[in-house]
Amino acid sequence: MNDVPLPRFVPDPGRPVYGETPRPEWLKVRLVDNDDTRAILDLVKKKHLNTVCQEAQCPNIFECWGRERTATFMLMGDVCTRRCGFCAVTQGTGRPLDPDEPRHVAEAVRELGVRHAVITSVNRDELPDGGAAHFATTIRAVRELNPGVTVEVLIPDFLGSEGALRTVLTAAPEVLNHNTETVPRLYRRVRPDAVYERSLELLARAAAWRDERAPGMRVKSGIMVGLGETLEEVLATMKDIRDAGTDVLTIGQYLQPHARRLPVERWWTPEEFATMRDEGRAMGFAVVESGPLVRSSYHARAALGDTDRGGESAAPV
Secondary structure, eight states: OOOOOOOOOOOOTTOOOTTTSOOOGGGOOOOOOSHHHHHHHHHHHHTTOEEHHHHTTOTTHHHIIIIIOOOEEEESOSEESSOOSSOOSEESOOOOOOTTHHHHHHHHHHHHTOSEEEEEEOOOTTSTTTTHHHHHHHHHHHHHHSTTOEEEEEOOOGGGOHHHHHHHHHTOOSEEEOOOBSOGGGHHHHOTTOOHHHHHHHHHHHHHHHHHHOTTOEEEEEEEEOSSOOHHHHHHHHHHHHHTTOOEEEEEEOOOOSTTSOOOOOOOOHHHHHHHHHHHHHHTOSEEEESTTOOTTTTGGGGGTOOOOSTTSOOOO
């Protein structure tokens, strides 16, 4: 085990204070309360489903629900077995899996009428396969009930299990997403139960699978900024992700979900996000979504290369 001490983290004395420092204008969102928003909320309740939109307090929930009529479904309950310093999801012991959940997700996709279904999960490290079979069953259920719908999965690292990853890949999602989240120096503080190299290995394995068996699949990852990283560290992490064979990258501003989670160290500006977008394109990513409000599932269909929105969107593929 490496006994070299980590560099001491020194907070910025001018960092925003949770509940006191106003967000800059570029981080303010307009609330949308309309029939579509209420219909999706009713549907989620009716099917006994969880969405990452709600559990992670996503700032784009009103745009996605109220305008685009999409939602990101979160499998395997609303309690996560890990203790990440940034996440709003409840931490603790998971409950038994719901065998009807894959069917309920597929039915919700049909009722929403979406063309691109996004599915993620909490971490369930206590399960032998980390929930990989549940992911695969859900992918197949969505396809069976919704011919022509493309599927994106945002998966945990499955504790590095190649077999668990293969289980998901065999179900043939169009997009395989695994978030790297932050720069390696901050991992122990931000993701204490994860390993930076393990995430890169997962991306590399998914890319190898794509190259050998699924040339149409996209490999995707995402990172946050605002936790104390430098631009140089972000660019180095982006290069690591690209070198692993990743096609699609998302970069967004970290927002502290409540007082018991890590503070925001600083707000990155739209101009800085534009710089990271341009650098990512130059590295060879097919699609780069980089903006203050960008999240893993935001405008997710852009990962397939059929959307171009200019400032925050994909490079043409």
